[in-house]
Amino acid sequence: MSEAESNVRREPMDLAKAQVPVGRVHIISERCKQCNFCINYCPTKVLEYSPETNAKGYHFPLVAAGKETSCVHCRFCDLICPELAIFTTEMTDEDKAEFGIDGS
């Protein structure tokens, strides 16, 4: 790519129409072993450790305050979790209503 070309910002043609999914995070806290994979690799930094621990003494991920609607349902936290302790679902209309997101 020439220098001139690389200065042109390229945008997806359907950017205006593209819908970013909103995910809802589910955590099976008793399975977590605090490996940090999900928290570290979440692209939108949705997760943080819980102040409390589970029965085995591990801090588990929670949705950070203010990030309730930031999950993009990429599922990376789910797929990399060695303990199958976290997964996400795409927010339903009821979920969206609960979190005050415009469902349209």
Place this chain on the structure above:
Amino acid sequence: MSATEQIIHPAATVHPIDNLLRADRFPHILCPGCGIGTVIHGYAHAIAASGLSEDRHVCVSGIGCSGRAAGYVNVDSYHSTHGRALPFALGIAVHKPELNVTVISGDGDLTAIGGNHLIHAARRNVNLNVICINNFNYGMTGGQVGPTTPVGAKGSTAPRGAVEQPFNLPYLAKATGAAFVARWTVLHVREFQDAVLRAMNKNGFSFIEVLAPCPTSFGRANNIGDGLHEVEIYRERCVIENGAQNLEELDIDLIDASKPITVGNFVDIDRKPFIE
């Protein structure tokens, strides 16, 4: 109730893929930050994506931490003796060719104790999917060096660093006749699942090396503080090169930070399978 509490309520107790796993045995025995759980997780997703019912899948493993895999999947499985996962799996694949047989085991079990079985199963092109979890040492027994330990890496039997040249597993698999060969890491979750699915659909010997952290044994001996630290090494140094031809040059040197770690789906050829 705070918003944070709200979002996880009702707290989940079941993961969507739990039906393919022995979830009643969770939390599993593996250490925090160990990559083996991620591999088992990926295998379960590949089963779900395969379109075959669970009773068409079989999982065989050998001995070691990775050998625990057979005990955590909810398909017919067998936990064989040390190094003998492949001959046991070969028996199943030959007797019941309609089954999709996957071997999940560690680098020590598959390439040292069972090394001879590996090269001959590949040579015969038996229809098996081999997932070799490579954590560069014998984790379960305390971090002894094995045939995959990088030169210079420390282990309980090499306190000053390993001096022997390790195996380059994709090169070995290709040279001995495998029809599908890949190398990924536990960070490459989607690519790994895709490779397992391709292996399941391949009539022939498939070999997937997957790098996984063993923070308890290998990590501790080599100043790799935890599982995340090793996964960060993968993230910084992995280069994807699907179809790479120069496998003989693609050794992994986990210790030398200047060397890239090449991953990818390297080989996908059609060769006469053992059973047609």
